[in-house]
Amino acid sequence: MADVEIAVELLVVWMTHPTRLGRDHAVANQNATSDLALRALHDLVAAKMHGDPALERLELEATGSGEVRPRTRTRLAMALEDATEDDHHFGKELESALSELRKSGLLKKESHGNVTNQITGNVSGRVVQARDINGGVTFHNDGKGR
DSSP, X not given: OOHHHHHHHHHHHHHHOTXXXXXXXXXXXXXXXXXXXXXXXXXXXXXXXXXOHHHHHHHHHHHTTSOOOHHHHHHHHXXXXXXXXXXXXXXXXXXXXXXXXXXXXXXXXXXXXXXXXXXXXXOOSOOOOOSOOOSOOOOOOOSSOO
16 A cells, blocks of 8 residues: 555544544543644645645545545545645655654554554444455445444
């Protein structure tokens, strides 16, 4: 996964994170280092991409239903890729923000190239941890709590 795609996925995490939205105060300080690193990534991208329709759509979907469509993720990844190509300083800042997230333990890259996902603390909602998904992942509420 390219850095811009990782950045988009982390922005989705930040925008739908329960403590950021004030829905779960009990875990507010549980992962403070990761939260600060996610906030820094968000602030960096928001400053650079302010007014960009792809970022605005992500924010709308994330803060609305909490479901971010694959097309929205792709659009923001493409916009971020353009921004990093057009502004090398921003590209280096994005790399640095992702490096801080790796240091925080939220995002780990193993020596043989695999990404290890970790979920810590209280988790609510739906979660998928996987590798090499081709296509979208959709959760359906079948009324049975699954």
